[in-house]
Amino acid sequence: MSISELKREVAQCLRDFAWGQWGQMGVLAATDRSDHWAADPEALLLLSFEVGRGDPRLFDEVLDWTVLNERLISVQRLRNLARDDDDRALVEAVLGWVARRKRRARLTAKVPPSASQPVPFFRGSEVAVTDPDPAFLAQGFLKPNLDSRGRSQAPDLRLPINFAFRMRGLLGVGARAEVARVLVTSAAPRLDIQVVAASTAYAKRNVQEALNALRASGAVRSSTIGNEQRYEVSPEAWARLLAIDQLPLHVDWPQIFSPFRRILRWLEDPDNEALSEYMRGSESRQLLVELAPDLRFAGFDVDVAGPTGADYWDHFAATLQRLPLP
Amino acid sequence: MVGGSGLLAIGAVERATRDVDVVALRNADGLRNPDPLPAALQAARERVARDFSLPPKLYALVDQGPGKHEEDLRSLGPTVNELRAAARWSRSQDPSEGFEQILRQTLSHLGVDDVDLGT
Numbered sequence: 001m002s003i004s005e006l007k008r009e010v011a012q013c014l015r016d017f018a019w020g021q022w023g024q025m026g027v028l029a030a031t032d033r034s035d036h037w038a039a040d041p042e043a044l045l046l047l048s049f050e051v052g053r054g055d056p057r058l059f060d061e062v063l064d065w066t067v068l069n070e071r072l073i074s075v076q077r078l079r080n081l082a083r084d085d086d087d088r089a090l091v092e093a094v095l096g097w098v099a100r101r102k103r104r105a106r107l108t109a110k111v112p113p114s115a116s117q118p119v120p121f122f123r124g125s126e127v128a129v130t131d132p133d134p135a136f137l138a139q140g141f142l143k144p145n146l147d148s149r150g151r152s153q154a155p156d157l158r159l160p161i162n163f164a165f166r167m168r169g170l171l172g173v174g175a176r177a178e179v180a181r182v183l184v185t186s187a188a189p190r191l192d193i194q195v196v197a198a199s200t201a202y203a204k205r206n207v208q209e210a211l212n213a214l215r216a217s218g219a220v221r222s223s224t225i226g227n228e229q230r231y232e233v234s235p236e237a238w239a240r241l242l243a244i245d246q247l248p249l250h251v252d253w254p255q256i257f258s259p260f261r262r263i264l265r266w267l268e269d270p271d272n273e274a275l276s277e278y279m280r281g282s283e284s285r286q287l288l289v290e291l292a293p294d295l296r297f298a299g300f301d302v303d304v305a306g307p308t309g310a311d312y313w314d315h316f317a318a319t320l321q322r323l324p325l326p
Numbered sequence: 327m328v329g330g331s332g333l334l335a336i337g338a339v340e341r342a343t344r345d346v347d348v349v350a351l352r353n354a355d356g357l358r359n360p361d362p363l364p365a366a367l368q369a370a371r372e373r374v375a376r377d378f379s380l381p382p383k384l385y386a387l388v389d390q391g392p393g394k395h396e397e398d399l400r401s402l403g404p405t406v407n408e409l410r411a412a413a414r415w416s417r418s419q420d421p422s423e424g425f426e427q428i429l430r431q432t433l434s435h436l437g438v439d440d441v442d443l444g445t
Binding site: 278281286308309312 | 376379
């Protein structure tokens with residue numbers, strides 16, 4: 001399988017997934033999906049910003065949703081989830097775009113404008129951008145200057161996928177809502193602070209403060225096992241409080257989406273198309289080695305060993321095809 | 327570089343070589359001792375070793391002599407069986423008598439004397 005074949009397959013899978021998720025969250029999109037997990041809004045936004053570079057309609061609809069629902073979004077968390085400069089440029093471009101439509105101090109760009117030559121934002125686009133959007137241009141992207149279409153809606157809080165917004169309605173946009181979401185939906189009976197911090201994408205200090213507050217209110221219990229403090233909730237009590245028969249499932253979306261963003265960028269990089277067979281195997285091995293900790297945290301069984309030399313590429317492609325993007 | 331890898335580097339041959347013999351590095355002042363190798367070359371060496379499942383430390387120790395490689399190898403704390411396996415693999419990469427002699431001396435230095443190298 002060539003890089004371009006794998007790229008087409010992965011990109012299509014990610015586009016279908018993103019449309020299916022947003023269709024349940026208020027974006028104008030037809031979907032027959034009815035997922036039983038709780039979405040992670042900021043993680044899904046960040047993934048969609050990257051995936052949307054290959055699907056302008058998806059990107060513009062997600063922007064439309066973001067500007068309508070910006071009060072439901074944690075800007076701090078969106079920034080926390082950005083792992084590298086590519087992520088940060090996407091986040092700041094979108095926040096800058098939203099800030100021009102909704103005047104909020106929290107939306108002010110935190111990353112200095114890009115000094116590099118701007119590149120087309122949408123991949124594969126050959127249309128000249130004569131009137132680039134200033135927020136995107138500041139981050140080095142040439143994107144047509146289009147206004148919000150105003151077609152999105154607020155998320156339907158009755159759907160399991162929108163559970164995060166329900167928790168935010170109850171506890172406010174911040175660490176408490178995310179900590180409660182993770183504890184309430186996790187299949188593990190109790191979690192330590194490192195796991196909660198990784199799952200919520202908040203710093204341990206913020207998570208500790210949130211856990212202390214929730215514990216003081218009686219919403220969360222803690223116990224000490226060995227030297228470690230573990231935290232738990234009563235799912236039944238939370239289900240009664242929220243009048244839900246079945247609580248949604250927890251998925252570690254940040255640890256799934258971050259690898260997929262990097263994989264997509266790697267597959268899209270034209271320099272990789274020119275690699276020798278050995279270097280393609282070596283580079284793909286290096287990528288998988290770097291992504292494995294996140295994927296394992298999210299519960300995927302990733303074998304990084306594989307065959308030697310150039311043959312590793314087939315192992316890499318097969319591993320990607322087996323990754324169960326739900 | 328000398329030997330097959332030198333010919334490969336100048337495009338005189340296309341056949342892959344088992345090793346790369348670096349005898350000197352050139353800088354603005356001329357030639358200098360290649361030890362230690364530049365970080366980028368070390369990283370490339372480690373990556374090739376990883377990509378082809380080479381046990382790089384023992385091989386490098388035998389090939390290039392004691393020093394950092396010995397420190398690195400000892401820091402890994404290999405078991406006797408791991409050293410025996412690495413020795414057999416290293417021998418398969420270089421069947422020459424000279425290499426075998428240095429390999430046996432190196433193993434003895436590491437406390438392993440009874441190794442069947444398949445010779």
